[in-house]
Amino acid sequence: MITGPTNEATAAPASAVPLLFHNGLLIDGRGGEPVRDGAVLVEDGLVRWAGPGAERPELPAGTREMDVRGDAILPGFIDCHVHMAAPGGALDHAQLGAMPRSLRTFLSAPRMRQTLFAGVTTARDLGGADAGHRKAVDDGLLVGPRLLVAIAMLSPTGGHGDFRAGTDDGVTDPTMSRLADGVDDCRRAVRDLLRKGADCIKVAATGGVWSPTDQPDDDGFLEDEIRTITEIAAGHRGKRVAAHAQGRGGILNAVRGGVASVEHGYEIDDEAIDLMLERGTFLVPTLTTANTDPDPLKAASWAYAKKKHWQAVARRHIPHAIERGVRVAMGTDCGIAEHGTNLRELAYLVESGMTPMGAILAGTSEAAELLGLAHEIGTLEPGKRADLVIARGNPLTDIASLGKPENVLLVAKDGVPYKDTDGLAA
Structure with missing residues (x-):
């Protein structure tokens, strides 16, 4: 089991399995244009790569791929x-x-x-x-x-x-x-x-x-x-x-x-x-x-x-x-x-x-x-902590949707999903 607990108040173990979140609207926190069909590769609690799905690198052995079905991928x-x-x-x-x-x-x-x-x-x-x-x-x-x-x-x-x-x-x-x-x-x-x-x-x-x-x-x-x-x-x-x-x-x-x-x-x-x-x-x-x-x-x-x-x-x-x-x-x-x-x-x-x-x-x-933590968090870039959110829809056209917790489908901290409403990481 690679996911953290979504219903119990105990901590998640560090994930040993690389994760690929793909087929999403990638908003990486750097302010550029969002990437449609974006993807983020997570390994050992860190972002290893983020960008267009068509340009993704060779995946590590055993990577679990999660299709986010067009929803937004954002930094935590x-x-x-x-x-x-x-x-x-x-x-x-x-x-x-x-x-x-x-x-x-x-x-x-x-x-x-x-x-x-x-x-x-x-x-x-x-x-x-x-x-x-x-x-x-x-x-x-x-x-x-x-x-x-x-x-x-x-x-x-x-x-x-x-x-x-x-x-x-x-x-x-x-x-x-x-x-x-x-x-x-x-x-x-x-x-x-x-x-x-x-x-x-x-x-x-x-x-x-x-x-x-x-x-x-x-x-x-x-x-x-x-x-x-x-x-x-x-x-x-x-x-x-x-x-x-x-x-x-x-x-x-x-x-x-x-x-x-x-x-x-x-x-x-x-x-x-x-x-x-x-x-x-x-x-x-x-x-x-x-x-x-x-x-x-x-x-x-x-x-x-x-x-x-x-x-x-x-x-x-x-x-x-x-x-x-x-x-x-x-x-x-x-x-x-x-x-x-x-x-x-x-x-x-x-x-x-x-x-x-x-x-x-x-x-x-x-x-x-x-x-003072920009070297660790805040953007989805290689080498940074894999803190990320999967949110329903496009927050750039409906920013208020992010304020409703039910639209926050998945929350990962250091690469470990703690909340996973739709079972993306199951």
């Missing part, structure tokens, strides 16, 4: 902003903070599986998952996307990571955030996260929706604090910093402080766009959560009001940033938005002005560039 998608520890709806931090860590870990397991089965083979968790979640996937204990973890967001007192209400002197939930104030405290806090195995660092450059004592256009960490954090992270094998930044002032502080990506960016303006274009800073607009209405029965009234207002702000500003050519990587904020709906983001990007091909690149090769 990359979600640069998820929260596996969060439930996927109105976020009650007091309830989450009171939950035993072991229970939060168990609850994250089906969410990780949903994410993989939606077509996401790599995800960057920006608060909630720790190094143990990453290792559980790597070691085959859990089925899910390959994970990069920030562990917890760094936040100033009273900032987006400070979930204490009013004058409450209780301790903020360390699963989602850690508090630090001033350059010296930031040095200590970022080094502690790196010691705990963080692959990247997330900072609160502005306030946010779900934090009770600030607003999304309040500044969070200031430029000198952010620069300190980015410099220390860069000194640890080039690790990168993502900035939660919704309001204009915090966006500018984050970009000037050297972050790799602005998360959300809802009030982005031409000054910030000019600076991001100059420095190559990515925007991760998380339009899935910006298009997810809060439940008025579950969200606190103050959070509901902020959410509705900033959804409208995002819809005004993000299309202008896209029009001006800011680099965009796909991120959804699933965990706040519903888990397993990640590829809805692509249609929202197109609604905001991207071409369907541009949206696919945002979720594949551009996302890989942001994460």
Whole structure:
């Protein structure tokens, strides 16, 4: 049996059998014209060849050939902003903070599986998952996307990571955030996260929706604090910093402080766009959560009001940033938005002005560039990891189809099919 489990939450063994996916619409993640009658040869977990079926090389002995019947062959998608520890709806931090860590870990397991089965083979968790979640996937204990973890967001007192209400002197939930104030405290806090195995660092450059004592256009960490954090992270094998930044002032502080990506960016303006274009800073607009209405029965009234207002702000500003050519990587904020709906983001990007091909690149090769993994993932090219998706139809003419998990027919990670709805690899 060469396939990974499609119904059981255990890991797939590495496939020893070469696989040829053929007779598909090949969209390889490089931005060129799609290849009709395209094919991809996978061996030892890597892409060995990809191109027109008529030009395929001699196949290794024992290759299993899978006719995808004209459906799309795409790279595995990359979600640069998820929260596996969060439930996927109105976020009650007091309830989450009171939950035993072991229970939060168990609850994250089906969410990780949903994410993989939606077509996401790599995800960057920006608060909630720790190094143990990453290792559980790597070691085959859990089925899910390959994970990069920030562990917890760094936040100033009273900032987006400070979930204490009013004058409450209780301790903020360390699963989602850690508090630090001033350059010296930031040095200590970022080094502690790196010691705990963080692959990247997330900072609160502005306030946010779900934090009770600030607003999304309040500044969070200031430029000198952010620069300190980015410099220390860069000194640890080039690790990168993502900035939660919704309001204009915090966006500018984050970009000037050297972050790799602005998360959300809802009030982005031409000054910030000019600076991001100059420095190559990515925007991760998380339009899935910006298009997810809060439940008025579950969200606190103050959070509901902020959410509705900033959804409208995002819809005004993000299309202008896209029009001006800011680099965009796909991120959804699933965990706040519903888990397993990640590829809805692509249609929202197109609604905001991207071409369907541009949206696919945002979720594949551009996302890989942001994460520093373009040498391994993001395109279907020889030598790269064999992360691929077979999706029903042609996403270049119906990008919204990718947002429906039932249209994602097969998901392979490192050459091993985990989801195989139609039994292509059976």
